[in-house]
Structures are given as structure tokens and as C-alpha cells.
Amino acid sequence: MLTEVQAGPYTVRGVSVGGVYTSLQVPELDVVLDVGLPIRSFCGTDRIFLSHAHPDHASGLGSLLGVRRLIGKGAPQVFLPAEIEANVQEALAVLSRLHHTAMDVRTVPMHPGDVQPLGHGLFVRAFRTHHPVPSLGYQFFRRITKLRPEHQGLPPQDIARRRQAGEDLFDTVERLELAYATDTVSRVLETEPSLFDSRILILECTFIDARHTVEDAQARAHLHLDELIARASQFRNEAIVLMHFSQAFAPESVHATLRARLPSELSERVRIFAPETGRWFG
Secondary structure: OOEEEEEOOEEEEEEEEEOOEEEEEEHHHOEEEEEOOOOHHHOOOOEEEOOOOOHHHHOOHHHHHHHHHHOOOOOOEEEEEHHHHHHHHHHHHHHHHHHOOOOOOEEEEEOOOOEEEEEOOEEEEEEEOOOOOOOEEEEEEEEEEEEOHHHOOOOHHHHHHHHHOOOOOEEEEEEEEEEEEOOOOOOHHHHOHHHHHOOEEEEEOOEOOOOOOHHHHHHOOOOEHHHHHHOHHHOOOOEEEEEOEEOOOOHHHHHHHHHHHOOHHHHOOEEEOOOOOOOOOO
16 A cells, blocks of 8 residues: 655655655656665656665665566666665676566766756756765756846836847746655754755654654664754745654554644644555555
């Protein structure tokens, strides 16, 4: 059973349980975020973004490639931390020999701050997350032109005439659409403050109650709900998708705990990426 939530104009579907598997798809952006589990309905997506190489986020890549081959899909683009590119390619080469099947990908190694165009005006920028292994988050954005404030009262014909004369009347600005940050300590909110301004923020929230302290979360290189509550006034996002909850919490208890604990300034914007009832996927 996959989870699906609507966050502004974007659909986020898949599964995410801390330490077990995380595989998400945002179909409107044509991206898959991590492949801890090979989900058949994700196999048509040609852009895969790996946050890091821990098995619960990357071990499903080989199986996903195998399914893609069965349905006639070619090598996808795999965006990943530059430090793990060689190891991922080596792992896929081993799987290719074991399966007697080519598992080809077009890797796109990225460092924090690197920007890659994705087509149709969409870009992605990598940013550093804070985990014991090389890891990245991804900020998807569009570049748009906006008339400078001092020119906004001009009639359209004057704007057209002045543009034809070569005047520079516009600024290019970034419209932050969706950010993805998982397996990180809360310091990412300081080192990447644009997360507070992304239209949609997909953010891990592994620990949610007093069974674990903030110090426990930091020691395990993850986030605690207490840390988000303490920063509630800083989140300017249209919607926040919280995910990657610990397997120690039943899905229904995740919903109950977040409903009880989230302050009003966050509760209406938070989407809980967990089944309403029942077991975790699998």
C-alpha cells in the first residue's frame, strides 16, 4: 500500500519508513527521490535523485533498473553525491554480472551548490545535508523574469517599445518549487535557509515524541519533531510533507501524535506521509 499526499500543486507518493525504505515520486516534476524500494509504478520516471547510499535509500536501484529494462525503458539519469558515483557504478557493474543484464545509468555527480537544468524551465540545485556519509538534498526551482518594481506601472505598449530599444526592464528570479531533505540533523535548516521559502518542503522527521530526545536524534543524525516545533514561525512554505518516521511508531500513532503536538501555525500546512491506519508498507 503506497501513501499519497497532495502538497500544493504537487503529488507525493511512495513509501518512507526510517531505516527501512524510502522511495518517493513527484510525477508533476517527473522525478523519483531515493530508491530504497523498487516500486513498479515509478519505473517510467527517467530522473532519479539519490540523497545518499545507505541501503534504505538506494538498495532498490538495481531492481528498479531491471524492471525498466523489462518494460523497454533505457538508462535513466541518476543524480547523486559526487563522492559515491564510482561506488554506485561499481555496484551496478557487479549486479550486471550477476544478472547477466546490463544495468546502465547516466550518472550526474553533484556537489553542494551545483545546478543542473532539467528542461522546460525547471532546474535542480544540490545542497549539503548532514549525515555520517556523503549526502545531499535537492531544491527544484524555476527561473522566471519579473518586471522590475520601478517599471510595473508602465503601459504594455511602453514596455514593449523600451524592450525593443534594448532597455533591460526585467530581473531573473528563482521560484523555489520543491525541496527534499532526508537523513540529516536540524543544522540543515541553518546551512540551507532556502528550505523555509520553498513552496513545498519534503522533510524527514524520524522522531516525534518523548521516547527519544533531541540529543538522541542528533546522535543518530536525524531530526526530531521538537526541533521543528521550536522553529515553527520560520516555515513560510505553502505545504510541508513530513516523512521518514521511525518504524518504532505505528502509522496511526504518527498521525495522532502530530495532530496533538503540531502548533496551529504548522498543522494546517503539514502533510503526514504515513498510512492513516494499518501497518507500514510490507
